[in-house]
Amino acid sequence: MARVRYTFGALMLITLVGVAIGAQPAMKGPLPKITPRVAEARPTKDGVDFFENKIRPVLVHQCYKCHSGDVAKAKGHFVLDTHDGLRKGGDSGEVISPRHPEKSLLIEAIKYQGLEMPPGEKLSDELIADFEKWVEMGAPDPRVGKAAKAKNKIDLAEARRYWAFKHPVASPSPSVQNQAWPLTDIDRHILARLERENLKPAGDAELTTLIRRLTFDLTGLPPSPEEIDAFVNDSSPGGLSRVVDRLLDSPRFGERWGRHWLDVVRYAESTGKERNLPYRYAWRYRDYVIDSFNADKPYDKFIVEQLAGDLIRPNPKDRNHRELMIATSFLAIGPKSAATKNGEQLQMDVIDDQIDVTGRAFLGITIACARCHDHKFDPIPQTDYYAIAGIFHSTDTFSGIKPGRKTVAEERLLQLPEDRKSAKPELSKEEKEHRQEIASVQGQLENLHAIQKMAGKNKANPNGAKGKKAAGGNKVDMRDLREEIKKLEDRLDELEGESTASKNLTMGVREGVPSNIPLLVRGELKEKGPEVPRGVLTVLKTAQTAHFDERRSGRLELANWIADKSNPLTARVMVNRVWAHLFGEGLVDTVDNFGALGDEPSHPELLDLLAVQFMQQRWSVKKLIRSMVLSHVYQLSSDHDDENYEKDPGDKFLWRMPRRRLDAEEIRDAMLMASGQLDLERPEGSPVMDLSNRIIGGGKGKGMGMEEIRKPSRVRSVYLPILRGLVPEMLHTFDVADPSLIVGKRDVTTVPTQALFLMNNPVVLKQSEELAKRVLKTDGLDQNGKIDLAWRLVLGRVATESERAEVRYYIEDYRKSFAESKQSGNPQLAAWTSFCQTLFQSGLFRYVY
Ligand code: HEC
Ligand code: HEC
Numbered sequence: 001m002a003r004v005r006y007t008f009g010a011l012m013l014i015t016l017v018g019v020a021i022g023a024q025p026a027m028k029g030p031l032p033k034i035t036p037r038v039a040e041a042r043p044t045k046d047g048v049d050f051f052e053n054k055i056r057p058v059l060v061h062q063c064y065k066c067h068s069g070d071v072a073k074a075k076g077h078f079v080l081d082t083h084d085g086l087r088k089g090g091d092s093g094e095v096i097s098p099r100h101p102e103k104s105l106l107i108e109a110i111k112y113q114g115l116e117m118p119p120g121e122k123l124s125d126e127l128i129a130d131f132e133k134w135v136e137m138g139a140p141d142p143r144v145g146k147a148a149k150a151k152n153k154i155d156l157a158e159a160r161r162y163w164a165f166k167h168p169v170a171s172p173s174p175s176v177q178n179q180a181w182p183l184t185d186i187d188r189h190i191l192a193r194l195e196r197e198n199l200k201p202a203g204d205a206e207l208t209t210l211i212r213r214l215t216f217d218l219t220g221l222p223p224s225p226e227e228i229d230a231f232v233n234d235s236s237p238g239g240l241s242r243v244v245d246r247l248l249d250s251p252r253f254g255e256r257w258g259r260h261w262l263d264v265v266r267y268a269e270s271t272g273k274e275r276n277l278p279y280r281y282a283w284r285y286r287d288y289v290i291d292s293f294n295a296d297k298p299y300d301k302f303i304v305e306q307l308a309g310d311l312i313r314p315n316p317k318d319r320n321h322r323e324l325m326i327a328t329s330f331l332a333i334g335p336k337s338a339a340t341k342n343g344e345q346l347q348m349d350v351i352d353d354q355i356d357v358t359g360r361a362f363l364g365i366t367i368a369c370a371r372c373h374d375h376k377f378d379p380i381p382q383t384d385y386y387a388i389a390g391i392f393h394s395t396d397t398f399s400g401i402k403p404g405r406k407t408v409a410e411e412r413l414l415q416l417p418e419d420r421k422s423a424k425p426e427l428s429k430e431e432k433e434h435r436q437e438i439a440s441v442q443g444q445l446e447n448l449h450a451i452q453k454m455a456g457k458n459k460a461n462p463n464g465a466k467g468k469k470a471a472g473g474n475k476v477d478m479r480d481l482r483e484e485i486k487k488l489e490d491r492l493d494e495l496e497g498e499s500t501a502s503k504n505l506t507m508g509v510r511e512g513v514p515s516n517i518p519l520l521v522r523g524e525l526k527e528k529g530p531e532v533p534r535g536v537l538t539v540l541k542t543a544q545t546a547h548f549d550e551r552r553s554g555r556l557e558l559a560n561w562i563a564d565k566s567n568p569l570t571a572r573v574m575v576n577r578v579w580a581h582l583f584g585e586g587l588v589d590t591v592d593n594f595g596a597l598g599d600e601p602s603h604p605e606l607l608d609l610l611a612v613q614f615m616q617q618r619w620s621v622k623k624l625i626r627s628m629v630l631s632h633v634y635q636l637s638s639d640h641d642d643e644n645y646e647k648d649p650g651d652k653f654l655w656r657m658p659r660r661r662l663d664a665e666e667i668r669d670a671m672l673m674a675s676g677q678l679d680l681e682r683p684e685g686s687p688v689m690d691l692s693n694r695i696i697g698g699g700k701g702k703g704m705g706m707e708e709i710r711k712p713s714r715v716r717s718v719y720l721p722i723l724r725g726l727v728p729e730m731l732h733t734f735d736v737a738d739p740s741l742i743v744g745k746r747d748v749t750t751v752p753t754q755a756l757f758l759m760n761n762p763v764v765l766k767q768s769e770e771l772a773k774r775v776l777k778t779d780g781l782d783q784n785g786k787i788d789l790a791w792r793l794v795l796g797r798v799a800t801e802s803e804r805a806e807v808r809y810y811i812e813d814y815r816k817s818f819a820e821s822k823q824s825g826n827p828q829l830a831a832w833t834s835f836c837q838t839l840f841q842s843g844l845f846r847y848v849y
Contacts, residue, residue, distance in 0.1 A: 046743065049366075049741070050133075051142060055134050058127055061522075062123065063118060074090070076090040076091050078090025095109070098138045099135070101135040106131070126339065154379045154381055156379055159378075159539050163600070164364075165568055169608055169612065171608070171609070173185050174605070175192070176191045181201065183631060190654050194655055199648055199655045200641075201655055202644075202655060204636060205636060205638070211223050211243065211796075214244065215227070216670075221256075221678075225793065241630055244629055244630060253294060254290040254293035256718075257625075258718065262286060263744070265289075265333070267286060267333055267722065267739060268723065268724045269721055270696055271399075271401060272336075272725055273336065273337045273724075274337070275406065276695055276725060277696070278408065278692075279688070280693070283685050283689070284506050285327070285333060285506075299621055302619075304559040306327050307331070307555060308555045308559040309508075310324060310328055311511070312556075322506075325416060325508050326506050330357070331354050331357075331397060332507040335724060336349070336399065338403075338405060340404070342403060346403045351392040355385065355388055358562075360593070362569075363562065363567075363570065363594070364592055364594035365378065365537070367380055368385070371523045383519060386532040387533060387534055388535075388537075391534050393512070393517045394511070394513060394552075395511065395512050396511065398508055398510065400693075407693045409496070410438075411439075414506050416504045438495050445492065455477065493693075493694060514552055536557075540561075572608070575614050578625060587604075592742055592745075602653070610624070633657070635657075636657045638659045640656075659848065660847065661846055661847055662845075664732075667730075667734055668730050671840055672714060674794045678716070691709070697725075709721050712766075722739050734754060735747050735749055758841045765833075767840070768837035771836040772790075787799050787804050787808070788804075794840065795845055811835055812831075814835070815831040818831060
């Protein structure tokens with residue numbers, strides 16, 4: 001049935017979509033900027049980060065010895081210290097086939113399949129997985145030409161003169177020639193620049209276009225036909241600002257803007273990596289973020305809560321203790337390598353993730369680059385890294401992960417204080433017993449492991465008289481021992497796999513043992529250097545932040561330093577993030593990097609003005625957004641203009657509003673909304689809660705709960721389960737953020753899988769049919785009325801006369817062919833379904849103009 005529909009649909013598709021696109025003047029002119037997914041594309045920021053963090057260090061350490069410098073002398077005539085060398089390969093030709101690890105000699109070599117690289121000791125499974133992922137990403141490698149121009153020495157005095165480290169100041173608005181045009185300060189800044197560049201702002205967007213743009217931007221959903229009518233017919237003054245206020249007040253606002261934040265903080269509900277363990281309570285943090293945006297929580301407070309909520313004295317009146325604990329999940333939800341057996345290594349890796357996300361999310365600074373050497377581009381000495389690492393080292397992180405374990409250890413999660421709303425006691429009798437049994441099995445296991453280790457040592461030393469005897473009598477013992485261990489491990493798996501719905505647990509952090517830690521030379525655990533006092537970035541140190549109380553971790557001090565008005569980065573980075581979501585590009589294009597490798601601001605004074613106003617308005621994100629969308633710039637049309645285009649093809653100076661493709665969540669949510677199927681209730685928790693505590697997708701399968709996770713759902717996309725490596729297909733197809741990376745700006749790709757998805761995916765077919773039923777069921781509409789309704793629900797406007805004629809013809813034709821093909825089913829419904837699906841496939845649906 002579905003297949004037949006697809007064949008007919010495909011026949012007519014081209015014409016109808018062609019009509020739909022041609023009918024909209026805004027579609028003329030070049031398409032929006034799109035990054036094609038091709039092998040040799042310029043590496044993306046994510047790609048560069050991945051290379052710098054995961055790949056370069058291994059190359060330097062494990063391979064340079066034999067594969068760098070002079071090609072003639074290098075082993076296998078293969079050098080990998082330059083981009084060209086790595087791509088060219090050696091005696092065997094190319095060693096990397098971008099996007100195809102399985103076809104890459106380099107991957108075979110490090111997996112010891114044929115060649116054995118590096119000779120002697122194989123890389124860890126985790127490092128090998130990193131290389132495979134990197135090749136899959138297209139082997140991004142930023143080292144163009146010779147080595148990048150890295151700095152040898154850090155000069156702090158000079159560094160403080162760098163624009164992003166100076167305090168933002170609000171300069172007076174620039175004067176403009178066209179006095180009548182600007183509505184706000186933002187406009188004066190933008191117009192002044194346009195005039196300087198000899199560019200003319202485009203005309204205003206049509207009202208239907210504007211309300212669609214606004215509603216998607218603020219809530220991630222399309223406006224309803226009634227909302228469109230109300231706006232278009234409201235000619236009283238202040239109509240626009242009333243709509244803006246309505247949207248900002250809607251609970252849908254937090255779902256949209258919370259999702260933006262979740263991208264930045266690498267939110268996910270599992271550890272990822274080779275041993276993917278579930279974070280069954282991560283959703284609490286997701287809900288916390290959404291609620292914070294809805295409540296317009298001041299951004300400075302939002303920062304402190306996520307870094308140090310556990311250290312803020314809870315307000316007894318608003319009973320926010322639970323919320324403050326949950327907020328610190330921010331530090332616990334990063335990807336983790338549960339397979340790492342070395343507890344110290346695992347801890348340092350967790351700290352590295354915490355430093356990275358703290359630095360980039362709040363400050364737009366890549367502090368984590370200073371883990372192994374002084375930062376090569378920004379003024380961050382390696383000691384700064386270890387000053388901050390000391391803070392997190394003095395912190396206890398609760399994510400349920402223990403080194404080398406194959407299951408989640410629930411004792412490594414935090415018990416939430418009782419929610420007054422639910423009268424349940426904290427731990428039921430069964431839960432207590434359950435916990436006791438787990439502890440007992442764990443104790444037995446530890447004993448047996450110790451015995452096994454001892455026996456193993458003796459065996460490895462069979463020459464000693466004692467050893468020989470032990471080894472002889474050992475064989476049987478060892479086998480028994482292994483069996484016993486296996487049995488206990490299975491029992492532990494079983495016990496821990498049991499989930500009791502009443503579990504009142506969360507991820508998060510708590511104060512640990514406060515202490516400074518030593519610098520690690522080249523980031524190596526074994527090469528401990530001098531101890532570094534805890535502190536913040538030297539380049540931005542102020543009098544108040546110079547001192548840390550020895551008796552505390554320093555996390556609260558760190559949080560307050562970031563959230564302080566005197567920090568020049570914090571406000572700038574956030575207003576720039578918000579700007580980028582509304583205007584397509586940030587004023588600083590590299591939204592997660594304000595350092596020397598990032599871009600300079602296109603409108604530095606505007607950026608400063610927004611930052612200053614943001615702080616003055618008590619860090620209110622809603623007010624910030626309000627000021628941006630009520631500007632004249634935001635209301636411009638996205639129409640093409642030859643003259644402007646010639647001078648500024650990238651629209652850097654904003655002579656028009658850029659078109660943007662709906663993101664993955666918007667595409668799914670808007671389909672469900674159009675068909676009337678979207679469930680706007682927030683689901684309780686997440687299906688991940690029902691997973692067992694074992695490795696996801698691995699092991700015995702039974703009772704894993706993955707069926708539950710994959711079940712079709714009608715909730716908003718932000719509530720779908722986000723497991724690392726297993727994000728829902730639809731979201732993945734349309735460039736959802738990789739939940740293992742910090743993503744301030746998503747890629748927008750155009751690939752054939754997207755078109756195929758919209759043609760064949762059962763969810764799309766189902767929603768097309770639901771929409772068709774909805775339209776056909778609506779009383780009192782003639783054929784044209786029905787076409788208009790579908791058009792309005794999906795595209796936000798009525799059809800033109802020629803579009804209607806085209807659709808009538810299409811439906812009639814489809815109905816006839818369907819009937820003649822003697823398919824079972826209702827030809828009328830089939831025809832309308834196909835037409836609705838075509839609407840979902842059209843560019844007019846997938847873009848906001
Ligand atoms: C101790 C020296 C040494 C180290 C360290 C080393 N290699 Fe090699 N490598 C060699 C030698 C020798 C050859 C040539 C072997 C042959 O052709 O049988 C080679 C060949 C290769 C080749 C095949 C080149 C070609 O085109 O034939 C690849 C790929 C390779 N190495 C990758 C690596 C990587 C990746 C690392 C680091 C993870 C590494 N090697 C570390 C010695 C080394
Ligand atoms: C896990 C350790 C580690 C991390 C993290 C790391 N590097 Fe390096 N990096 C090295 C080592 C080792 C070298 C070689 C020795 C040196 O130059 O200090 C190196 C060298 C470099 C060089 C010199 C050029 C070259 O090819 O020799 C640059 C530039 C560089 N790193 C940039 C970065 C940036 C940017 C980041 C953060 C995104 C980063 N590194 C993070 C270990 C690391």
